Structure formats: C-alpha cells, structure tokens
Amino acid sequence: MSLIxxxxxxxxxxxxxxxxxxxxxxxPAEQGGTDDGPTPVELLAAAVGSCMAMHIAxxxxxxxxxxxxxxxxxxxxxxxxxxxxxxxxxxxxxxPGFPEDRIEAVKRAAQQCTVKNTxxxxxxxxxxxxxxxx
Numbered sequence: 001m002s003l004i005x006x007x008x009x010x011x012x013x014x015x016x017x018x019x020x021x022x023x024x025x026x027x028p029a030e031q032g033g034t035d036d037g038p039t040p041v042e043l044l045a046a047a048v049g050s051c052m053a054m055h056i057a058x059x060x061x062x063x064x065x066x067x068x069x070x071x072x073x074x075x076x077x078x079x080x081x082x083x084x085x086x087x088x089x090x091x092x093x094x095x096p097g098f099p100e101d102r103i104e105a106v107k108r109a110a111q112q113c114t115v116k117n118t119x120x121x122x123x124x125x126x127x128x129x130x131x132x133x134x
Contacts, residue, residue: 013037041076044115045088049074051113052090059109065102069095072110085119 005017012033013026025040027033038046049072060067071093079086092110094103110116 010034041078041085044085045074045076047115048088048113048119049090051115052092052110055109055112056092056106059105063102063105066095066098069093 002018007015007017009015009024011026012031013024013036016023016025023043024037025043026036027039028035053070053072056070056072057067059065060070073091073093074088075091076088077086078084090110092106094106098106
C-alpha cells in the first residue's frame, strides 16, 4: 500500500505528497481558488490518460514499435446526482508512420490501464475521521 498524504494549505488549495513528490491541487479563480494546480477531477482524468500512455509505451517497447511522439488527449463530462465524472474520452495520437496493423493492439494496451479498470469496477473507499492530538 502506498501512503499519499493530503494537506490543506489555503482556501481550496491542497498538496498531495506521493513518495518523494509533491503535487499542488486547486480550483480555478472563478470557483474561489487561486488556480495553482489542476482540480482533483482534472487529475483523475490525467491519471487515466497517463496510465494509458504508459501501457501503450510498454507495448511499443516490447513490440519494437516507435513510441516517440505518442500522445493522449482527454476530455471529460460531468453528471449530477451524485456529482461525478460521467464519461472520459481519450484520443490517442500515434507517431508518424505507425503500422496500421498494430492499431488494435495499441487500443488493447490502452484498455489495460489500471486507473481505467478501477473506475469501471466498484472500488471501496473507507473513510475514518481522526482528530489531531487525540
């Protein structure tokens, strides 16, 4: 299990400490934030795209296919009741000259994304409340 520590900084800004990395998350100014980082929902979509890109790169390296210039662009739509991400669209751009007969394999590699598969299944999120100093 990996420990990720979230600390509130100011207004809606928080930091997330992951291993030896620190990420800043915030909301745009029009939502009361200072826009010092992506929103948690944007980070979720970015996690999906990054995971897909890494799985595709792994496939390309194993198959000795070009991966330089690989890109994933994402768009997401929200739904209400409860407020959530309803859909994420991932557009994958492959390097120039990528073999046509390997495109379906790339799609299968993208489908192996752990983050996408987590969203597809029911994930248990336990919440426990601790009071500092107790």
